[in-house]
Amino acid sequence: MNGPVVVGVDGSSSSMAAVEVAAREARLRDVRLRLVHAFSWPAAHVPPGRPWEPSGAGLRELIDGTLAEAERRACQRAPGIEVVREVVVGEPVTVLQIESCTASLVVVGSRGLSRFGALLLGSTAGHLAAHAACPVLVVRGRPNPAGPVLLAVDGSPAAHGAVEFAFAQASLHGKDLIALHAWPTRSERTYDAPSDPPFVTYDEDRLRDEEQRVLAEALGGLGEKFPDVTVHRRLVRGRIRHSLIEASAEAGIVVVGARGRGGFTGLLLGSVSQAVLHHAHCQVAVVRTGAV
Structure with a gap:
């Protein structure tokens, strides 16, 4: 537009x-x-x-x-x-x-x-x-003028607009893009695929491979559309809200979707987006589905 x-x-x-x-x-x-x-x-x-x-x-x-x-x-x-x-x-x-x-x-x-x-x-x-x-x-906050664009990646279809906006923002400003995807600790989640029984054993290697796939698929194709943007994929183990807020201290802007996976369909602004809006150390861009 x-x-x-x-x-x-x-x-x-x-x-x-x-x-x-x-x-x-x-x-x-x-x-x-x-x-x-x-x-x-x-x-x-x-x-x-x-x-x-x-x-x-x-x-x-x-x-x-x-x-x-x-x-x-x-x-x-x-x-x-x-x-x-x-x-x-x-x-x-x-x-x-x-x-x-x-x-x-x-x-x-x-x-x-x-x-x-x-x-x-x-x-x-x-x-x-x-x-x-x-x-x-x-x-808001005190953004690092030389800091990169920080993107929260959750792999949901609703977040595609945020991913594209982050790439475009990095290209416009001549900044690197850090694509951050957080995966939970053992105490926070037990991995289960559709075929897994309820008592599935936690498999850390399998979970890491799955989360790497989610991150790769979320960024797929946009590297070719924005060849001038250097992308750093960051897979971290921990809570996404804490990880994003901590990483925002070195960023120029953090980009999040309005709602990610796992939320209630009626909740238009997810808990991660709300937390970042209130606590990030830099500017925050929130992108709804279809808003780009």
């Missing part, structure tokens, strides 16, 4: 950091940067998604000043990009979800001001990660 990179702006330091990241992403993708401020105005009775025409000059000046500062930072970070400002009536979650339908990427900060993001990871970011029509990038 060649849609714009959309970033939520509320004037907080977190959203301004998101603006700078979004500006760079827009320049690398050669698309417009769309600065969106969502404004709740119950008395206006304007449907969500409609442009806002404020009657209060003081409020207009405040919001215009916020967007002007956001545009200044964006152009400073990525000179020459096309920037569009938009003030839209509606709750931030709803507005940004609508924006995601025509965007190539939505970028948000990890904290915000007032209703825009006081509980961002519990509302705006979490909701967008579960429902957005395009990948969502949450700017």
Whole structure:
């Protein structure tokens, strides 16, 4: 998709950091940067998604000043990009979800001001990660500028979009890609194939071979599509959440799917994605099935 990179702006330091990241992403993708401020105005009775025409000059000046500062930072970070400002009536979650339908990427900060993001990871970011029509990038932590793209591989069909996004991100930024797949310890899981009886004996070599196959199949074909990306396969033994959060300390960004295998079908944002959103040391991209 060649849609714009959309970033939520509320004037907080977190959203301004998101603006700078979004500006760079827009320049690398050669698309417009769309600065969106969502404004709740119950008395206006304007449907969500409609442009806002404020009657209060003081409020207009405040919001215009916020967007002007956001545009200044964006152009400073990525000179020459096309920037569009938009003030839209509606709750931030709803507005940004609508924006995601025509965007190539939505970028948000990890904290915000007032209703825009006081509980961002519990509302705006979490909701967008579960429902957005395009990948969502949450700017948080202290990413390593020279760090690689870290990809969580679980082998589920639902995670294919995350794998492709990670390869594309590594290619755009000229970074290596670390594909991390965690396999459980003996105390966490007993391997059983469809033909195995319930009392199957744990076979570590067999389990390792199976997990290596899962990792290889998840990456299959994308190496040819992105020949400029150097891929490092990392098979680790342990819990995936802990392994990802620990590895994120040296990464520039971690990419996860919205939901992996083993979860409830109604749970749109899996436990791994939620844990990474809250605890990763770097930026987090969450990619839903079909969002790339």
